[in-house]
Amino acid sequence: MSLPHAILTALLEKPSSGLELTRRFDRSIGYFWSATHQQIYRDLGRLEESGLIRALPAAQATRGRKKEYEVLPQGRDELVAWVARREEPKQVRDPLLLRLRAAAIVGTDSLLPELRRHLALHERQLADYLAMEERDLKRAKGAEEDRVRHLILRGGIELERFWVGWLTEALDGLAAADGGAHPDAPEARGS
Numbered sequence: 001m002s003l004p005h006a007i008l009t010a011l012l013e014k015p016s017s018g019l020e021l022t023r024r025f026d027r028s029i030g031y032f033w034s035a036t037h038q039q040i041y042r043d044l045g046r047l048e049e050s051g052l053i054r055a056l057p058a059a060q061a062t063r064g065r066k067k068e069y070e071v072l073p074q075g076r077d078e079l080v081a082w083v084a085r086r087e088e089p090k091q092v093r094d095p096l097l098l099r100l101r102a103a104a105i106v107g108t109d110s111l112l113p114e115l116r117r118h119l120a121l122h123e124r125q126l127a128d129y130l131a132m133e134e135r136d137l138k139r140a141k142g143a144e145e146d147r148v149r150h151l152i153l154r155g156g157i158e159l160e161r162f163w164v165g166w167l168t169e170a171l172d173g174l175a176a177a178d179g180g181a182h183p184d185a186p187e188a189r190g191s
Contacts, residue, residue: 004043004052006033008071008079011053017066018044031156044069052078100170108174115174119167126160129153 006029010021021044022037035043047053052075055067071079096118103111133153140146 002082003033003035003039004047005079005082006035007040007043007047008052008075011069011071012076012079015056015068015070017068019066020068032152047075051075108177112171112174115167115171119164119171122160122163122167126157126164129157129160133157 006025007021010016010024010029016024018037018041022040025033025035025040044053048055048069051072053069053071056070096114099111099114100108133150136146136150136153140150
């Protein structure tokens, strides 16, 4: 996925200013495709230059007004073509997995706190996604858009469940290799 396509998608949902887009990325799209504010503004300029979006005319000229953008027909055509494109699955590139591979050689003790921290982060994200699912299911009207958004959320939930399960297994496996004390047990932490 590319950032320009994420921006086109967001603008088709609702014409927005750059600031509104960055807030929407922080609240929703950013869960699966993150971008900095600078990247969003840079790509807004490129999309406008290429004729895929345009700034909406202002009701009145004011100094320092926020430009609000909308998608032009060429932008919609580009998004339709991109959705239909064939793309191979991406290989997982997670630094934590590489660090674990290195720890197999240099020792895992220094990595255990980081594994525990990642586990806590994924548990928190899973809880957030489950709360979103409960809230969104109450508001859903059964439209195709609601069903697709729920599928995306389910993907996030299942990914977080994978990470929670795998990190738990990794910590248990490393504890077993180290004499059996689970790294989160009080005796392992020195409590």
